[in-house]
Amino acid sequence: MKFIHTSDWHLGRQFHNVSLLDDQKAVLDDLVAYMAENPVDALVIAGDVYDRSVPPTAAIELMSQLVEKVCNKLSTPIILIPGNHDGAQRLGFAAKQMTDSGLHILSNFDDMLTPVMIKTEQAGEVAFFGMPYSDPELVRHHFKQPVKDHDDAHRxxxxxxxxxFSNKQRSILISHCFVDGAIESESERPLSIGGxxxxxxxxxxxFDYVALGHLHQPQYKGEEYIRYSGSLMKYSFSEQHQKKGFTLVELDANGFKSAQHVELVAPHEMRIVEGELDEIIVKGKTDPKSHxxxxxxLLDKHAILNPMDKLRSVYPNVLHIEKPGMLVGVEQQMAKAKLARSEVDMFRDFFLEAQDASLSAEQDEAISGIIKQLNTH
Amino acid sequence: MKFIHTSDWHLGRQFHNVSLLDDQKAVLDDLVAYMAENPVDALVIAGDVYDRSVPPTAAIELMSQLVEKVCNKLSTPIILIPGNHDGAQRLGFAAKQMTDSGLHILSNFDDMLTPVMIKTEQAGEVAFFGMPYSDPELVRHHFKQPVKDHDDAHRxxxxxxxxxFSNKQRSILISHCFVDGAIESESERPLSIGGxxxxxxxxxxxFDYVALGHLHQPQYKGEEYIRYSGSLMKYSFSEQHQKKGFTLVELDANGFKSAQHVELVAPHEMRIVEGELDEIIVKGKTDPKSHxxxxxxLLDKHAILNPMDKLRSVYPNVLHIEKPGMLVGVEQQMAKAKLARSEVDMFRDFFLEAQDASLSAEQDEAISGIIKQLNTH
Known part of the structure; x- marks a missing residue:
């Protein structure tokens, strides 16, 4: 039997004030198209369906459409748990009313102990246990046991x-947590501070397989069957080289057989471009992925007027500029003395940039005079 | 066939900073108990399930429990529409996944045109059409027709x-609107201004029956089968004399047969008590409904120190005090001159209230002197 393990969709996320919803929709369409061509026995989502506990209505509608396509049109069950970004009670509304249609939202400890059973030819009965994301405090309170951290809680x-467990069945765990030693990205919200x-x-x-969510890089930890699928798409520039998509898991009568990463590519990739302004602009004019x-x-050493406007003329979706070539703020002040670059020098840079010509001798004298006058006051 | 028509639950509502959730739970428990003893073919909720589009999680959990009791335990379908207080898209999440269990949330125009069909012995097939609450603008945009107001939209x-319509079936409409000439209460939020x-x-x-929501007083308008069930419970003091509960509707092969108001009483009633402080306190000591x-x-003519504390010693849930016997603010200023009640008179009232004794001649002279001195500055 095969199932898809995915996590960390973060539907409704904003990135540098840009909504990622259209990209998320495109990637989910690709996921559904894959499932239509390569039928699986279940779609497992290991938490963080939404980016926050009260998601925007457009994100709810996108998820509602996805559920209809998968559960109703493809007749494939969805099994999901809330992550630390989701609101468990909100997500769990009327969950019992959805199970007949194949939508299983496991949002509390009662749900956790009642597995979703899926019958398969190749692996017999497979039990999916979903562990909704829970603070240690909640576990302590519910199970009346000493719990000091996430490790205690998950144990x-x-x-x-x-x-x-029943001996007759394969058992899958779905959990949203930080497995010790696994690799972080920049786009995850820490579960707690200090390790x-x-x-x-x-x-x-x-377990026969553990479908993990929370960390955004696909990876396994400890055993090959204890895996993170990674996030649906890139959610920070630090993830530019990570492969995104989902994990295709195969089980047979003996349990875990294989796990394979299947790539999904968002319409807009997130990536970092480094160089001097002029060379970036030249390259951008023929870059097929300019969107x-x-x-x-920017590695330029001199001040640049309106670099964002210039870059966006070829790369319309530049979201952020860093200038490691130029020091800014306090550092700039300190550097100024060190480099002995005066206001007049900086104005010469600015003028060159703005007018595409150097100051004439007269102009230079005039501006030098004004700046000197200002500095003596 | 029989069904229950109810509306305007406003789950999660606060009233004078008091949560009404426990009262709402108690009333819903009574509703479920009624249904367990008197089975019906459907429970119809004509909008405003929640008090706002993003309800508190406790309200969502209460609704989730109600749904489980009615749909799963009693196997009675629920048919509901969003009202002007609900968020249609939020409420409509995964609505298609719930229908098999008997929960029908009709939250958009497609849902509106696809009736929920219920087969009955007495009245044959009954079609329930739900008209989700919609601004005129939304109707104009969706149906590409001129719509200037709510009347156009509903037409x-x-x-x-x-x-x-099919001739073979009875047709029920569920709508959340303000039927012209019907009676308002103070706790409804206006749909628009100026009529x-x-x-x-x-x-x-x-239609054979029209299950209306929005107005909080049970009533019919135009025809006996075009009815408001009224709200689940009282949501303003102006509703103190309204009967609250639900409408039990009966249909037969010819259509509408009867509609009957069934009363539900909240643990805490909302009511107005009028009188002088002393008489209210005496009465409160033996009032069986003191909670x-x-x-x-307060009809007292003189100033009273800490009336809330005094009243709450016998009526712990006094939420608001009005003092029609005493004019306040600007009116008080104007009345002061008219009644020729000086600061000294008011201080005498205050002293009597605070010390339970009149000023002595010496005290009176002292305070009169101080006030006179202050007034001359």
Whole structure:
């Protein structure tokens, strides 16, 4: 049997004030197209469907359409848990009313202990247990056991589930947590501060497969069957070289058989472009991916007037500019003395940039006089 | 066949900073208990399930529990539309995934034109059409017809539905609007200003029954089968004498047969108590309903120190005090001259109230002197 493991959709996310909803819709369309051509037994979403507990209505509508396509048109069940970005109670509204249609939202501890059962020819009955994202405090309160951190919480939750195992079935765990030693990206919201969010993978060993969410880079930790699918798409420039998509998991009668990353590419990639302004603009004119979302690192050493406007004439979706070639703010002040670049020098740069010509001797004298006058006051 | 028509639950509503959720839960428990003893073919909710488009999670959980009790335990379908307080898209999430379980949330114009069909022995097939609450602008945009007000909008929506009638079936309309000539309460939020929200009942004549929501007083308008069930419970003191509950509707093979108001009483009633402080306190000591939510109108003519504390010693849930016996603010200033009540008179009142004794001659002289001194500056 095969199922798709995905996580961290963050529907409704904004990135540098740009809505990513159209890109998210395009990637989900690709996911649905894949499922139509390559039928699977289930679609598992390991948390962070939405970017926040009260998502924008457009994100809710997008998710509602996705659910209809997958559950109703493809007749494929969806099994999902809330992540730390989702609001469990909001997401869990009327969850029991949706199960007949194949939408399984496991949003509380009762749901956690009642697996979604899927019958398959190749692997017999497969039980999907979903562990909704929970603060340690919530686990302590519900199970009346000492819980000091996420590791304790996940140990207890896993034990509760394992106690309900049946030998006759394969058991899958869906969880949203930070497995110790796994690799972070810049776009995840920390679960807690100072490392107390780390969970040992050893709690998860008894399962046939563990579908993890939270970390945005696809990876496995400890065992090949304890995996992060990674996020649906890139959510920070630091992820520019990460492959995004979903994990295609295969089980047989013996349990875990294989896990394969299937790539999904968003219409706008997120990437970093580095160089001097002029060379970037020349390159941009023939760049077939000029509509990507860009972070531009300008290496020019001199001041530039309106670099954003200039860059956007060839790369319309430049979202952010860094100028490692120029020091700014306090550093700039300190550097100024060091480099002995006076206001007059900076004005000469500015004039060259704005007028595409150097100051004449007369102009230079005039501006030098004015600046001197201002500085003596 | 019988069904329950209810509306305007406003789950999550606050009243004078008090949460009404426990009262709402108690009333819904009574509704479910009624349905368990007196089975019906459907529960119809004509809008304003929640008090706002992003309801508190506790309200969502209460609604989720209600749905489970009615749809799953009693196997009774629920048919509901969003009202002007609800967020249609939020409420409509995964609506198609809920229909198999019997939860029908009709939140857009496509849903409106696809009736929920219920087969009954007594009345044959009954079609429930739900008209989600919509601004005139939305109707204009969707149906590409001139729509200047709510009346136009409801005429067009009703025509669209009537065009889909089948002779073989009874047709029920669910709508959330203000039928012209019906009686308002203080707790409804106006749909628009200046009377442009009024809708003629004549658009609704072709239906066998029209289950209306929005107005909080149970009533019918135009025809006995065009009815408001009224709100689940009282939501303003102006509703103190209104009967609250739901409407039990009966249909037979000829269509509408009867509509009957069934009363539900909240644990805390909302009512107004009027009188002088002393008499109210005496009465309160033996009032069996002393825990009700009260507006107290104090008829005393003199100033009273801490009336709220005094009243709450017998009526713990006094939420608001009015003092028609004493004029306040600007009116007080004007009245002061008229009544020739000086600061000294008012201080005498205050002292009597605070010390339970009159000023002595010496005290009176002292305070009169101070006030005179202050007034001359």
């Amino acid at each position: 207890i939750l896993a034990e509760e589930i394992v106690a309900r 107390s969010d780390r969970v040992s993978h050893s709690h998860f060993l008894p 990507d979302y860009l972070l531009v690192r | 067009i929506l009703a025509e669209e539905i009537v065009a889909r 442009s929200d009024r809708v003629s009942h004549s658009h609704f004549l072709p 009700d939510y009260l507006l107290v109108r």
